[in-house]
Amino acid sequence: MASIKDVAHHAGVSVATVSRVLNDHPSVRADTRDRVLSAVAELGYRPNAVARSLRTDQTRTLGLVISDVLNPFFTELARSVEDEARALGYSVIIGNADERPDLQDHHVRSLMDRRIDGLLVSPTDGGSPLMLDAARSGTPMVFVDRWIGGVDVPVVRTDGRGAVRDLVAHLHALGHRRLAIISGPAATTTGRERVQAFRSALAEFGMALPADHMGQGDFQADSGRRVTARFLDLPEPPDVIFATDNLMVLGAMDEIRARGLRVPDDVALAAFDDVPWFVHTDPPITAIAQPTGELGRAAVRALIDLVEGRTAESVILSARLVTRRSCGEPEGSKP
Amino acid sequence: MASIKDVAHHAGVSVATVSRVLNDHPSVRADTRDRVLSAVAELGYRPNAVARSLRTDQTRTLGLVISDVLNPFFTELARSVEDEARALGYSVIIGNADERPDLQDHHVRSLMDRRIDGLLVSPTDGGSPLMLDAARSGTPMVFVDRWIGGVDVPVVRTDGRGAVRDLVAHLHALGHRRLAIISGPAATTTGRERVQAFRSALAEFGMALPADHMGQGDFQADSGRRVTARFLDLPEPPDVIFATDNLMVLGAMDEIRARGLRVPDDVALAAFDDVPWFVHTDPPITAIAQPTGELGRAAVRALIDLVEGRTAESVILSARLVTRRSCGEPEGSKP
DNA sequence: CTGAAAGCGCTTACAG
DNA sequence: CTGAAAGCGCTTACAG
Incomplete structure (x- = not known):
């Protein structure tokens, strides 16, 4: 691979001049510049970004x-x-x-x-x-x-709080009263915030979030399925499951299907994060979309x-x- | 950020020795090595990968x-x-x-x-x-x-030929005879090969692939929708649409839904490439899975x-x- | 076992 | 306007 030295030699100038041309330094005579540029073209020279980075520290x-x-x-x-x-x-x-x-x-x-x-x-x-x-x-x-x-x-x-509140309002209007949530890891901000937003919104509508309607997930599909299984095993399963990301809702859907239950008739489903294929699931999934x-x-x-x-x-x-x-x-x- | 010079100075050795320790060179006395290592730890030194790359050319x-x-x-x-x-x-x-x-x-x-x-x-x-x-x-x-x-x-x-043949056999067994394909760009090998495999398999089962049952897509959802629209506008639309990637099948589904038609009753659908959510669409999508x-x-x-x-x-x-x-x-x- | 020195391919103050 | 030289942070053949 040609180096700046080869170009300099080829153009009959110093490497400093080649460098100046390459970096659009103003003080280079037009004909010198042209000579350098044709040497560059002829050799197919490309500056070594590694060397440049070492020198410029960026x-x-x-x-x-x-x-x-x-x-x-x-x-x-x-x-x-x-x-x-x-x-x-x-x-x-x-x-x-x-x-x-x-x-x-x-x-x-x-x-x-x-x-x-x-x-x-x-x-x-x-x-x-x-x-x-x-x-x-x-x-x-x-x-x-x-x-x-x-x-x-x-x-x-x-900030998903407004949208979570809208979701809860929507669910409440549809007559749902037993709402459950699959959260993300407590160590992440989104894991905690979405639960908090949900809980506040429930309170606003006079609903509670009992411990057995909260399941700890890890933002991966498997955990959505596991938590959903626990919800559905409850003597009184929730009306709605809100998965706090788009992967866990997939797991939730798997579990619901596997039990021969139907969405939304047996359990309703909603997710945080909207993805293109939510339009194509059976049924299409209500979601909170981030920009x-x-x-x-x-x-x-x-x-x-x-x-x-x-x-x-x-x-x-x-x-x-x-x-x-x-x-x-x-x-x-x-x- | 500490450099190798700082480490050398701190440990009272030359930079060459520091480098040797860092690169697990065998000929370094154990105590020298320890001294270097503690200097490294103390300064939180991390080798500069840029400099190393320039020197080693990798x-x-x-x-x-x-x-x-x-x-x-x-x-x-x-x-x-x-x-x-x-x-x-x-x-x-x-x-x-x-x-x-x-x-x-x-x-x-x-x-x-x-x-x-x-x-x-x-x-x-x-x-x-x-x-x-x-x-x-x-x-x-x-x-x-x-x-x-x-x-x-x-x-x-x-090599998808075997699987494409299996797909065609499957479709044929279900009674489908008018099969259409949405191809990828002709400039790509996968764009061409999938159509060829499909055509050969059709021939094997005594079916043809008329020009109006071949649509040129670009592996993106929009093109799937556009081509599907053309297929459905045909006086005699196809029984099945085979989209040669997982994005175009999405577009196809959009168009079918938009017209109030049903899969597979009105048109059947299959795709090249399998993705996790194909299990969750309505209906689940038959697909060719790559490893x-x-x-x-x-x-x-x-x-x-x-x-x-x-x-x-x-x-x-x-x-x-x-x-x-x-x-x-x-x-x-x-x- | 260890150090001094060269050199990787650049950029850039410093001279002229 | 241009060149010679230093130097970025490393590695490694060469001595000792």
């Missing part, structure tokens, strides 16, 4: 550590992050933590070893020592979707502000309820 | 360029690629081409600028000059899923063989038919 790369790539919410988030980053001249390296704190640490470490310019993370847990260190080390960092308290890191997330694309883009903008020495503010967007037929509503209000 | 990083991250098939592929690479001591940087040749080129270029050790690609098109150059430049490269002819690059892919995880792992192993100077063979795995109810089969054969 990689123009962002790290993104997400909890689970297979979760369509995070896939979409990753996609919007990459799009916005690219538009702003950055690349992104994605690390998939698979909801495992140890893997998350692995990725954070590996990304920092590569000297990424900034780190976007949606933490799997409450914050490992490594993550906390990273947050305090001065590496530009932004939390997206989920966050960790006690560190000075901007957070870009969705995922905007979440990713806002997070990237905040992170790049930090990277480039500006200040960054936290951003809170709102979710909205998309009613379909899984809670018993008559056909009509399409998304 | 990044221990693989590039993966896929056609569409939002397509669950590719998401799963990316995940298995990352898992296997990590197990073998490599990181991976994913580039999402979004089915756009220009974006694909952008990622290939960017990845090569970063001097990744090897490139895994599932080409969006027939091969841009850049892609061809890359393939010939000596950068270790492996095609996965889709491939480009005329270059000496191992291919790790699925996606194994595909990704085999591709990584082949690529790393090349990277580490060994030879690599192409690998061909087989797909299998998973029958569900979307083609009219009575309940029974679950996946």
Whole structure:
């Protein structure tokens, strides 16, 4: 692979001049510039980004550590992050933590070893020592979707409270009174917040959330199924199961089907996070939709502000309820 | 951030010795080694991977360029690629081409600028000059899923012919005679091969594939919907629509629903690629399942063989038919 | 067993 | 406007 030296030699100039041309430095004579450019073209020269990074101490790369790539919410988030980053001249390296704190640490470490310019993370847990260190080390960092308290890191997330309240109102209006929830890990903010929002909304409508109507999931399909089985084994099973992510609702549906029960006649179903195929399930699933694309883009903008020495503010967007037929509503209000 | 010099100073040794300890070089006295290690711990030192890469000319990083991250098939592929690479001591940087040749080129270029050790690609098109150059430049490269002819690059892919034949047999047995197909881009191997396999199987069962029963899609949901609309507008619409990927079948379903028609009573539906939620659609969708995880792992192993100077063979795995109810089969054969 | 030195491919102050 | 030189943080052949 041709190096800058080869180009310099080929064009009859010094490597400094080649570098200047490559970096659009103004003080290069037009004909020198042309000579360098044709040498570049002729040799098919491409600057070595590794060497450049070592010298300039910037990689123009962002790290993104997400909890689970297979979760369509995070896939979409990753996609919007990459799009916005690219538009702003950055690349992104994605690390998939698979909801495992140890893997998350692995990725954070590996990304920092590569000297990424900034780190976007949606933490799997409450914050490992490594993550906390990273947050305090001065590496530009932004939390997206989920966050960790006690560190000075901007957070870009969705406030689902309004939408959860709308969901509860919708369920109440349909006559449901025994509502159950499958929560995410208590170590995550989204795991806790969604339950809190649900509980407050229930209270507002004069309903309670007894302990046996709360099931601890881990944001993966299997846990949705397990918790649902427990709910359905209750002497008085709930009217509605609200799964707090799009994977657990799948597990819930599996269990309901396996027992030969029907949605919504036997149990109604709703989910946090909306995904394209919720329209195609039987029945279509009522869900709370996050502005995922905007979440990713806002997070990237905040992170790049930090990277480039500006200040960054936290951003809170709102979710909205998309009613379909899984809670018993008559056909009509399409998304 | 502490550098190797700081560690050397702290431990009272030369940077060469620190480097040796870090790289497990045998000829370091145990006590020297201990001293270095405690300096490393004390300073929280982490080697700069950028500097190391520049020096050793290897990044221990693989590039993966896929056609569409939002397509669950590719998401799963990316995940298995990352898992296997990590197990073998490599990181991976994913580039999402979004089915756009220009974006694909952008990622290939960017990845090569970063001097990744090897490139895994599932080409969006027939091969841009850049892609061809890359393939010939000596950068270790492996095609996965889709491939480009005329270059000496191992291919790790699925042969779907047997499964497509099984699908056609299944459809024929159910009494379907007018079968239609929504193909992918003709510039991709999977776009062409799936149609060929379908046509051969039809011939075997004495059925034809008239031009108006072939629709050109682009592997995205919208195109599935558009082609399905055309099929349904035919004076004699097909009995079955076979969408050659999991996104286009979604579009097909949308169009069928929008017209108030029912699957499989009015039109049957089948797809290439199986995804978890096909079990939950109404009705569950009959699909051809690829061994996606194994595909990704085999591709990584082949690529790393090349990277580490060994030879690599192409690998061909087989797909299998998973029958569900979307083609009219009575309940029974679950996946 | 350990150190001094060269060098990977760049960028950039400093001269001229 | 251009070049010579230093230096980013490492690794590694070469001495000793």
